[in-house]
Amino acid sequence: MPRTTVDIDAPLLKELKTLQKREKRSLGQIMSQLLAEALFQRRKTPRVSKLHWVSRSMKARIDFSDKEALYALLDENTK
Numbered sequence: 725m726p727r728t729t730v731d732i733d734a735p736l737l738k739e740l741k742t743l744q745k746r747e748k749r750s751l752g753q754i755m756s757q758l759l760a761e762a763l764f765q766r767r768k769t770p771r772v773s774k775l776h777w778v779s780r781s782m783k784a785r786i787d788f789s790d791k792e793a794l795y796a797l798l799d800e801n802t803k
Contacts, residue, residue, distance in 0.1 A: 725752070 786793050
């Protein structure tokens with residue numbers, strides 16, 4: 725397994741050492757697991773895409789005050 729040096733804030737190191745004693749595992753194993761979980765969560769979070777809003781003028785297909793035209797259109801759509 726590769727080795728590296730990592731600077732960790734003191735309160736985090738204290739928590740890691742508490743986990744190490746409780747779980748009886750090495751700091752490297754605990755850190756690897758925690759990093760893997762954090763990276764998995766980051767990948768799982770969906771990326772927000774920008775919304776491209778498209779609008780068009782909606783023209784009336786029929787004059788609703790013309791009952792005959794309305795009935796003709798309704799009859800046409802039931803065929």
